[in-house]
Structures are given as structure tokens and as C-alpha cells.
Amino acid sequence: GCGDGGGETGEGGDGEVLTIGIANEQPYGYMDDAGNATGFAPDVAREVLSNLGYGEPEFEVVEFGNLIGGLQAQQFDMVAAGMYINEERLAQIQFSDPDYCTTESLAVPEGNPEDIVDYSTFADNSDLTIAVASGTVEVGYAEEAGVGEDQIKSFPGIDQMYQALEAGEVDAVTGTAATVNGQIAGRDGLEAVEPFFPKDVEGNETLPCGGYGFRLDDTEFRDEFNEELNKLREDGTTMEIITSYEGFEDADVELANDLTVADFEE
Amino acid sequence: MTQTTAHSEPVVEEFRPHRRWFQRPDVLTPLILTSVGFALLIGAVSVPANYRTEMDAPPGDVSFDWMFFFHMVPLMVQGVLVLAKATVLGFTVAIVLGFAMALGRRTKLRWVSWPSALVIEFIRSTPLLVQLFFWQALFRSVEGISLTPVEILTLGLGIHYATYCSEAYRAGINSVDKGQWEAATALNLGPVTKWTRVIIPQAVPNVLPALGNYLVAAFKDAPLGVAVNVHGLLFFADQVRAETFRATEPYLLAGVGFLLVSLPAAWLVRQLEKRISYERV
Amino acid sequence: MESWLLTGSQYMLLLRGALVTLQILGLAFVVGIVLSLVVGIARLSERTWIRGVALGFVEFARGISSIILLFIVAIAIPILLGVPQENLILLATLALGINMGGYGAEIIRGAIQSVPKGQAEASISLNLTSLQRLRHVILPQAMTVILPPMGNLTIEILKGTALVSLIGLTDVMQMARNIRQQQLADAVGNLPILYLNVLVLYFILAQVINLIFRLAERLMEKRYEGGPALTTEELERMRPTSAEGTVS
Amino acid sequence: MSVSETATPGQISEKGAAGVRMRDVTKAFGSNVVLRDLDLDVAPGERVVIIGPSGSGKTTILRATMTLERIDSGTIEVGGRHLYHELHGNKLRPARESHIREVRSDIGMVFQHFNLFPHMTALENIMLAPIKVHGKPREAARDAGMALLEQVGLAHAANQTPGQLSGGQKQRVAIARSLACEPKVMLFDEVTSALDPELVGEVLNVLRDIAEEGRTTMMLVTHEMGFAREMADRVLMFDGGQVIESGAPADVLGNPQHDRTKAFLGAVKAH
Amino acid sequence: MSVSETATPGQISEKGAAGVRMRDVTKAFGSNVVLRDLDLDVAPGERVVIIGPSGSGKTTILRATMTLERIDSGTIEVGGRHLYHELHGNKLRPARESHIREVRSDIGMVFQHFNLFPHMTALENIMLAPIKVHGKPREAARDAGMALLEQVGLAHAANQTPGQLSGGQKQRVAIARSLACEPKVMLFDEVTSALDPELVGEVLNVLRDIAEEGRTTMMLVTHEMGFAREMADRVLMFDGGQVIESGAPADVLGNPQHDRTKAFLGAVKAH
Numbered sequence A: 001g002c003g004d005g006g007g008e009t010g011e012g013g014d015g016e017v018l019t020i021g022i023a024n025e026q027p028y029g030y031m032d033d034a035g036n037a038t039g040f041a042p043d044v045a046r047e048v049l050s051n052l053g054y055g056e057p058e059f060e061v062v063e064f065g066n067l068i069g070g071l072q073a074q075q076f077d078m079v080a081a082g083m084y085i086n087e088e089r090l091a092q093i094q095f096s097d098p099d100y101c102t103t104e105s106l107a108v109p110e111g112n113p114e115d116i117v118d119y120s121t122f123a124d125n126s127d128l129t130i131a132v133a134s135g136t137v138e139v140g141y142a143e144e145a146g147v148g149e150d151q152i153k154s155f156p157g158i159d160q161m162y163q164a165l166e167a168g169e170v171d172a173v174t175g176t177a178a179t180v181n182g183q184i185a186g187r188d189g190l191e192a193v194e195p196f197f198p199k200d201v202e203g204n205e206t207l208p209c210g211g212y213g214f215r216l217d218d219t220e221f222r223d224e225f226n227e228e229l230n231k232l233r234e235d236g237t238t239m240e241i242i243t244s245y246e247g248f249e250d251a252d253v254e255l256a257n258d259l260t261v262a263d264f265e266e
Numbered sequence B: 001m002t003q004t005t006a007h008s009e010p011v012v013e014e015f016r017p018h019r020r021w022f023q024r025p026d027v028l029t030p031l032i033l034t035s036v037g038f039a040l041l042i043g044a045v046s047v048p049a050n051y052r053t054e055m056d057a058p059p060g061d062v063s064f065d066w067m068f069f070f071h072m073v074p075l076m077v078q079g080v081l082v083l084a085k086a087t088v089l090g091f092t093v094a095i096v097l098g099f100a101m102a103l104g105r106r107t108k109l110r111w112v113s114w115p116s117a118l119v120i121e122f123i124r125s126t127p128l129l130v131q132l133f134f135w136q137a138l139f140r141s142v143e144g145i146s147l148t149p150v151e152i153l154t155l156g157l158g159i160h161y162a163t164y165c166s167e168a169y170r171a172g173i174n175s176v177d178k179g180q181w182e183a184a185t186a187l188n189l190g191p192v193t194k195w196t197r198v199i200i201p202q203a204v205p206n207v208l209p210a211l212g213n214y215l216v217a218a219f220k221d222a223p224l225g226v227a228v229n230v231h232g233l234l235f236f237a238d239q240v241r242a243e244t245f246r247a248t249e250p251y252l253l254a255g256v257g258f259l260l261v262s263l264p265a266a267w268l269v270r271q272l273e274k275r276i277s278y279e280r281v
Numbered sequence C: 001m002e003s004w005l006l007t008g009s010q011y012m013l014l015l016r017g018a019l020v021t022l023q024i025l026g027l028a029f030v031v032g033i034v035l036s037l038v039v040g041i042a043r044l045s046e047r048t049w050i051r052g053v054a055l056g057f058v059e060f061a062r063g064i065s066s067i068i069l070l071f072i073v074a075i076a077i078p079i080l081l082g083v084p085q086e087n088l089i090l091l092a093t094l095a096l097g098i099n100m101g102g103y104g105a106e107i108i109r110g111a112i113q114s115v116p117k118g119q120a121e122a123s124i125s126l127n128l129t130s131l132q133r134l135r136h137v138i139l140p141q142a143m144t145v146i147l148p149p150m151g152n153l154t155i156e157i158l159k160g161t162a163l164v165s166l167i168g169l170t171d172v173m174q175m176a177r178n179i180r181q182q183q184l185a186d187a188v189g190n191l192p193i194l195y196l197n198v199l200v201l202y203f204i205l206a207q208v209i210n211l212i213f214r215l216a217e218r219l220m221e222k223r224y225e226g227g228p229a230l231t232t233e234e235l236e237r238m239r240p241t242s243a244e245g246t247v248s
Numbered sequence D, E: 001m002s003v004s005e006t007a008t009p010g011q012i013s014e015k016g017a018a019g020v021r022m023r024d025v026t027k028a029f030g031s032n033v034v035l036r037d038l039d040l041d042v043a044p045g046e047r048v049v050i051i052g053p054s055g056s057g058k059t060t061i062l063r064a065t066m067t068l069e070r071i072d073s074g075t076i077e078v079g080g081r082h083l084y085h086e087l088h089g090n091k092l093r094p095a096r097e098s099h100i101r102e103v104r105s106d107i108g109m110v111f112q113h114f115n116l117f118p119h120m121t122a123l124e125n126i127m128l129a130p131i132k133v134h135g136k137p138r139e140a141a142r143d144a145g146m147a148l149l150e151q152v153g154l155a156h157a158a159n160q161t162p163g164q165l166s167g168g169q170k171q172r173v174a175i176a177r178s179l180a181c182e183p184k185v186m187l188f189d190e191v192t193s194a195l196d197p198e199l200v201g202e203v204l205n206v207l208r209d210i211a212e213e214g215r216t217t218m219m220l221v222t223h224e225m226g227f228a229r230e231m232a233d234r235v236l237m238f239d240g241g242q243v244i245e246s247g248a249p250a251d252v253l254g255n256p257q258h259d260r261t262k263a264f265l266g267a268v269k270a271h
């Protein structure tokens, strides 16, 4: 059950139960043993919503590519998947301020046989292939770094990419450092390259920071959520929650705390 | 046939064997044409790495855009061709494997027929989608086997539809009149002659339409390949959606592309059925 | 090779997904049956245009792939029309129901045609309306012909429900993928075994459907056999109760 | 209910029987003209037996009266009301379905092949129309149904389905079923010819009983000449879709005038 | 080929006919015992007609001889060789399939419903077994086939499929087909009962022709008593799975001793 198309008002939740979409991706959002949503993004969203007086939200676990469509189609009221804020997405949905930033990394077979460093390795060697999950920012990162179209293999979900890497079908898998570290911890025979900030062809670094997604017509709710989120950013709650998950450093959260969503709008 | 000289009677006619369905041009021509089409499909279609629209749709605006719609047609055709290729390959597997399954189920050896029946029933009543995931996971967990997504879809479709084909074979064989088996025994025909000259020729006309229908059905299931990353029709639509955040045009186009293939195919199968049905009188 | 079984809590999760699967199956079945009846009967209408529309529906529903229909009905059309996709289950149900309706309509049509013409004529001569004719005379008799293929069709729809995982519903299939992510966190798990368990779960569900339809068939057969011969007094005593469910 | 503007045949008798009047009735299947400008009057309460060679249109005329087969032209009146037409002022217009249904409620028919509903017991077969069509309360319908079953001697079989009954029993249930609607005209189409010879008698007895009550008009097609002679008020000889001879049973059957009738009766006897 | 160790019935006559000898043959379908300890001897070249009421096991005994129906116990010998058993020293063991196939090549059967192969022409039907089973060259098989078709009067229909032939023609082709294997024992199971009466004659004529050539042993089940009387060497009356009367046609058919036979013949005549 959820609001009637942007009907959530600023006066707090009155125990209303919202539906939140999360991606099936460690450590941002996934499902634990008991079937409850877990990961730092759901945790933060829970905290914010309970402070606002909403009831314990319901979570829908979907593949990453279904998040924006589901939000737009009102399948859920917000997205809590650590989704990176970027221009293309801002045209479709609106974001809260970021609560974490992270570096990018690549998962490669153990020993890194192809000596992969970052996307530029692929731009230089057209024999190598790289896995991206469709709908993620990494698709754009890779293209902007000059990686050839034939080298980029699209997959519908995170798990599929790693399986392909394990099976030797691709040479590397893209992802945030946190995801990459989380995934290689659960699998054998993989390692992560040194984390890096992605660069476009001109060599400019981009800011990979993630926040919470809302429908474009849901501004009131977003503002309400954002206000509470900022309180938690200031009193260190987000820091506590996020760094309790493996793969995140204090610096990641601190960097985000200095930014607002406006910094991502040109 | 050579002219007979041994008999002097004028009544002796030239021996003209009856032209069966596989000797008739009106049945054969479409079959050969289709086969050539299939061969071209298998040989010439390559799997594209990506489906990129050159045209960006206006952001935030969800109203239907015809320009955008038509712009994607070439991409959609690519996606359909990839699926058609996987379907044809997969169905080839199904036809052969299905025959083995049908024989396995028919045999009098209980320890063969019983497990065969169970396996057929199991595969038939579980979703192809889960089967595809299963085959992918299974083959990835085996050392030294590396299958492309299209190969997995081919295999998955093949095994899934083999069970349907086996049922069609069984029905076809059972539809041959009991008297035909008895006549074959009374003429002391060996098992090979009995099957190849008496039973199978009579079963085929009953089986072909069913197989044709299953071929169409297999094509309808082929988009599921997207789950194992086959770059087919649904992958095309998904990718366009992920990149342009527009869902309406690509999915509707996928539907149109589908009907453009499956409706004529179903019609062709019905024609084939009509043509061959005359054999049954 | 590790154990063929999953852990207890993983089975609980799968069962929770199975509830969603069954919910979708049930709703789709209802939609499918209603569509089958309406379209199947419309296929036999005296009016050409009704027959034409019904035929168009059948060809469309059977010609299009159920997965693509699902994406169109559950995603493309709601977005196009601005309908809230809030209740994705209902939309998914609608797509699967349309698919089932296309095949079911042909089953119903064939079954109605299989009822001897004399039955319709007898009910006309008793002056039943065409609706009463269908309800009390034709459909009950068509039932024996309808049930077996309908059972198979229902299993096909059960298989079809697995597709809803691709549009973002948490059914058995999606639950399996969720478990997969969770297994990764625990650094355990064997993927083929996980999917094999899911397959077995579907197989069991299919067998239950099979069983239900077999039972229904058995009940129909019993109905045709009729009750035992009774004396008038016995008849008088039992009539008021036993007649209720059968004629009305 | 409107009362016919003409005399005898179309009228309703005081006792609840209705007459039948046909004028210029024509019916063809493709190029095969089965009824040809047929005129036929049956008075209320009259019992008419129709005989004639196979294919002469006997079944067709009954089916047309039961509205199972639409006629191509001409009119049929039952109980003074047009069956296929409605009167608008002085003009006849094709009837709407609701009008046909209303007039049809005066007519009952028993078929050669019984056409009982196999999924209902004998009693349920009989109760169906009174409850569903005439809105009778269930109790009343059941009592009436049991009474009818008793009348045809099958009270003990009330609870059996047609599958458990012999042909003769089936036909008796079918007769009871059509009586349950209290029709004013009853049509019987060779109701004994699908029966084994030893079962014919029981059905004819039931027909005799009904005829003795004498209320309803009856049109019977039969090959049982003895039975026809015994109970018909009038015998009609059909051939080529027309009545070629008509009269008292003793005349038509005993002393036929027409050659076709003679030939036909000769053939029936030889059989 | 081994030659039987016993005298007449099991033997092969000099002209290529074989005898049949059955001992204690029993066959049941479920609890229904169809053949009961049956003993039956047919001499080489003999023509035996089997008559009896429906369900008495006539078809079953022919089918058992053709190995279409396995017997439960007892032995059958054809041309001196055991059909269902092999001799190991002095012991009878159940036969392997290859042995059955070998003995079966002496037996031919014509069915009530023809069982022609509908996807082959008449000539192809006849040529199949000689080519595939006996390894005859195609040319020779074709000439022999044409000769047989001529013998049954159907040379002109050689290239027609069964669908284009009348029932009588089909049965004549079926007879030719089974003759093509040059069997030593021929079994005919009511070969005329599926035919329209006017077609029966042509088939019986063909049977007469074959009988006149006189080489093969024949076992015929038929209801054509005139035919039986004319061409049988011996008539066997079956009832309850046993031979209850046996003898020359004139005796059994003209002057039956057994009550069952009298009743049966009475019924057949009345029919």
C-alpha cells in the first residue's frame, strides 16, 4: 500500500506505510536470511522515515534496471538503492542529497592477468571485454572513457555479470568499489583493482555519489525526506550506518556530507 | 522406373509409385524454401553487442512518439532475427531429442520408461525461465564448458520443447491404426522395415502440424533468453529503456515485431496441416 | 557436491515467494476463465462482427509472446496512459489472463460445439433463454471436455507466472535471485542446486494443479452416474437438501 | 394474451388447448425445397397424425412449429397468435425474439432421440423449465414433477440420470418433461423409432394416457399405423412438402385415394 | 529348416503346404478364458472352415497362430516346427524373437478390415514384404506382384492407393499381398464381413481360385455357409473356446449332432 500519486504531505507520516524499491545488490540493498531488506540504503531510509513518523516501510527487491521504471510507474514511492546521482537520471526522477560517495573499481580474475587498471586499459586494448549492468552509470563511464562498443557487454543484473566473469566470458566487471569488494568477498578466484575515480575522455573526474530517488511530481515528500536526511548527516547517524557495512570508509561519507543534489545539476 | 519387358500383356502398366507428401512439390517447395531461410538465418545472423538508438527521445515526456518508434525498427528486426536463429537451432535439438525421449517412454523396460516419463513431466511442467537459469548456472559450474548465451537459450529451448515433441511423437505413433501393426507382423516385416516403411510414414502427417505449432510456441518463448543475457528482442527493448528511460515505444514495437512473425508462421502451419491432412484418408 | 537441500529459512523465503506466485496464478486464472467464457461464446455468436472481434482477440492473444504481452500490459501501456502501476500484481495478472483467455476460448468453443445439437434444441423447446441454455444445459455438459485441456493450460499459466520476476515482482523466481544475493553475503551457496530446488517447487505446484483437475473430473463423472435408485419416500425425505446444489 | 381475429383453428379452446394455422409455409435447404406453400389447420384439442415417406418434410414441419427451423415465407399461428410475426396495426412484421419466446411457451416437443439432459436426474430434467422459465417455486415444481413422473410410471426413477434409464424410460421422462411446461400444443416426432421393439409399447401407452386427458392439441409423426388409426382424429399424408391426402384414419389408412399413399402404406406394411 | 518328428498334421507336404498342430492351447483375457485346452490338427493342404457364435474364440485362435496374441500355455506347431517354443535337446523352451520370426514366415493372414498400408499403392503394398523380408530384387518383386494383382483381377489398379479402391478391391489386394510371401498356411478371418453384400462375391471368387490351385493350407473363419459347404474339407464348430463338433461340411452343416450347432445354424439361417 502506498500514497495516491504524490499525495504524501509534509506533516510527517501518521504511520503511513510506504513502499520502497531496492536493487538486488550487495551491500546497498538486498534481502537477509529472514527475508527482510538489508543494506545501508534501506537502513538509512528506515531511520529517516521512522523519524518522520511513517510506519515500517515495505520493500520491493527488484533488479537495478527496473528501479526507475518502477518508481515512475508508482510501483514504489521511493528508491533506496544507493543510486548515483547524474544528469540523465535527474531528468527522469529527483534525488535527495547524497549520503555517500565512493570510488569505482573493477573486478578481475585473481592475479589480474590482463593488468587492468581502469577503463583506459580497455580503450587501449580492444581485445578486452568489460561487463556492465544495463541502466547503471558505468555504461556511460565506459563509453566516455573511449571503450569500444563491441567491448562493452550489457547484463540485466549484478549477479549475471559476476557469473560471466567467473566463467571467463568477460575480462572485468564494473561497479562501485563497495559493490566490487562485496561481491569478490563472496566468490572465489576474483580480485578488485585499485579504486579510482572515473574520467571522461578529456580526463575530468566525475563525482560518483548516491542518494535516494523520488518521482518528479513528489517534490514535497522529497523535501521532507531531504530535511530529515540532512539532520542525520550532521549528527553522524548516516556515517554510523554506512560504515558499519564493509567497503565504506569515513571519507566516503564525509565527501558526500559536503555536497547537495544541486552540485550534480549543471 | 524402368520399363518392364517380362510381361507381354498390355494391361501391365508402368510402375508409378504413389507420391507421398515428401514427394509433392506443393508441400516440398515451401518446406525447402523455409529450410533455406532457416539456413540463412543460422549462417548470416550475428548477435549484436548493443542496441543503441541514434535518436534521443524528449526526456520526461511519456507521450507516444511515432518518429522514435519507427526509428527503432531496424534494431527490432535485429532482435527478432537473433531470436529466430536461437529458435530454429533449439527446435532442431528438440526434434531429435524429443524422438529419443518418445522412444525412451515407449520402451517396455520399466527402468527406462518410468524415469523417462518423470523427466518429461518434470521439464514440461516447470518454467522455461527457471530452466534457463539452471542450465546457465550448471554449465558455468562445470570446468571447461563455456557456452554463449545464445547456446544456452538454444539448449534450454531444445530440452524444454523436446518434451512437447516427444508427446507429439507419441500421439502420432498411437494414432496409427492397430491393424497396421498387425499387418506388419503378419507380413513378417522386421522392426526396421516396420518403423521406417509402415509406422513412421503414417505418423508423420499427424505429427508435423503439432511440431509446427510447437515451433511457433518455442519462438514465443525465445524472448526469455534475455534472462541469460541473449541479445534478442527483449534485450533490445530493455536496453533502450535503460538508456532513454522510455518504455512504451520499445515494448510496443517488440510486440508488433513478434506478431509480424508469429501470426504468419501460425498461418503457414495451418496451411501445412490442410495440405497434409489429405494423406490421412 | 554439497547438500541438495537449502536451509530452512531459505525454504521459508521460497514459500513466501510461492504465495505471490499462487496469488498471481489464482487471479490470472479467474481473469483467464472469464475471458475464455466470454470470448469462447462470442466465437459462436450469430453476429459476424462479434465473431470477428472474438477471433481477433484469440489470434492476438495466442500470437503474441506472453512475456512481451506482460511488458506491454504491465509497463508500456500504464506509462503511456499515465495509469498508476501501483498494483503491478493486477497488471501482471491481466497480461497472463489475456494469454490464457486466448487459448481457453478455443477450448470452450470446441467443448460447446461438442455438445450434441439436440441438447440446445431441447432447451429451446423448453423455452429456456439463451443464457439459461448455456448455464444449465450446455456448459455443464461441456465441462467433461473442458477440464483436461484446461488443467494443462493452468499449468502453462503457472509456468508463465515465473515471468513476473522480470518486471519486478517478488515471486518464487525473484525470491531465488534474492536468496542468491544473500548467499553471496554469507559466502556460501551452490547456484545450480538453488535453481533445482526452485524447479522442484514448481513441479510440486503443477502436480497439485493436476490433482485438483483430476478430482474435478472425477466429480463430473460421478455426476453423470447419478444417484442410486430410491423409493418415493426416501426421495421425498432427501429431495429438499440434495436438489439445492444441482439444479439452481 | 391477444385472441385471434379468425375462427376455429387459430383459437384457444376453453380447456387450454390451442389451434395451429399455417398459411403458404415454404422452407428450403439450399436448393432443396422441403415445404412448398403449405396450408395446414389444426383445431384446438385435435389430434393429428402425420405420415409420409422419408424426406417428405414431416420433421421439418414440426421443427418449424417449434421454431427450431426458421421458415422462408408464409405464416404460422399458434393459439391465434402469429409465431414468426408481430401485428403492427394491420401489418405483419418479423417478430422479435421476445415475441417468439412468448408464443413458444404454448408449444412443447418430444424428440426422436429424447434429448434428455444427461447431467441431471429425471426429476431435475422435469423441474428445470418450470423453475427457470415459469418461475415456479422449487417445492411446487418438485411436487408437480413427481406427479408427472408417476403419471408416466417412473416415480421410482426420479433420482436416476438418463444414463441409467432404458430407451423407453428415457422417452417417458422426455414426455413428462415437455408436459411440465403445460403446453397447449404438443409435437411428437417419431418418438418410438429410436426404441427397441419391446420398449415401443410402454411409450405408446403413455401417449394414449395423455390423449385421454384430452386437453392438448397434438401433432404426431409416426410410423406406427395401428397406433395412428386408434388415436388420431385426422391423418395427414405428406409428400414433397405438401399434404396430399387428409381425412379420418379409417379413410386414409384403410382406403387411400392417392397412389402415393397406397404405395407408402404398402411399403410400411411390407416392412 | 528342420523336419517335424511326427506324422501328418505337423508336416510339410511335398507341394509346399504346411500342417498345423495345436495341443492344450489356453488363452485368457483377464478372467475371460477364451481358449480352453484346445487341441486342433490341420493337415498340409487341408482347407478348414471354422464357425461358431460371436465371442467363441474364432478370431483368437487365428491371431494366436499368427503370433498377434501370445498364448498362455500349450504348444502350436506349424510345418513341424514349434511356433512359441524352441527345442533344446528334448526340452521345450520359450522361443526367442528370431525363432518366432522364422516360423512366422510360413504363415499369412488376411484381416476382416484389410489393414492395407494406406500410404502405398496396391502394387507397393504387395512388393514390400518380398523385397524387405525375402530380399527379392525389386524387378522380380514387381513382376510377381503384377502377376498376383492379375490373379485377383486388379492389374489395372496397381498404381492406386487403398483410399481409391472399393472394399472388395481392398480385400483382394490384401489377399494378393499375403500371397506374395508364399505362405504355407493361410488364415482368413471373416474376410467378407466388412463388405457391402454386392462386393462379397468378388472376394469369394478369389478365394475359390486360390483354393483351386490347392497348394496352401487354409483356415477360414466365415459366416458364409454356402461358401463353407462348397470349399471346406472340414468344418469345425467352435464354442466356449473349444471345438464342439467337427466333420465334413455336409455332415456338420447339413446334419448337425450337437444342440449348440443346431441352434447356431438356425440363427444364421434366420438372419
Ligand SMILES: Nc1ncnc2c1ncn2[C@@H]1O[C@H](COP(=O)(O)OP(=O)(O)OP(=O)(O)O)[C@@H](O)[C@H]1O
Pocket: D029, D032, D034, D052, D053, D054, D055, D056, D057, D058, D059, D060, D061
Ligand atoms: N438441417 C438441414 N440441412 C439441409 N437439409 C436438411 C436439413 N434438415 C432436413 N433436411 C432435408 O430436408 C428434407 C426433409 O427432411 P425431414 O427431416 O423433414 O424429412 P422427414 O419427412 O422427417 O423424413 P424421415 O422420415 O426420414 O424423418 C430431407 O431431404 C432432408 O435431407
Ligand SMILES: Nc1ncnc2c1ncn2[C@@H]1O[C@H](COP(=O)(O)OP(=O)(O)OP(=O)(O)O)[C@@H](O)[C@H]1O
Pocket: E029, E032, E034, E052, E053, E054, E055, E056, E057, E058, E059, E060, E061
Ligand atoms: N484384446 C482383447 N482383450 C480382452 N478381451 C478380448 C480381446 N480380444 C478378444 N477378447 C475377448 O475374447 C473373446 C473371444 O473373442 P474373439 O474375437 O476370438 O471371438 P470371435 O469368435 O472371433 O467372435 P466374433 O464372431 O464376434 O468375431 C470375446 O469375449 C472377446 O471379448
Ligand SMILES: [Mg+2]
Pocket: D058, D059, D060, D190
Ligand atoms: Mg423425420
Ligand SMILES: [Mg+2]
Pocket: E058, E059, E060, E190
Ligand atoms: Mg472374430
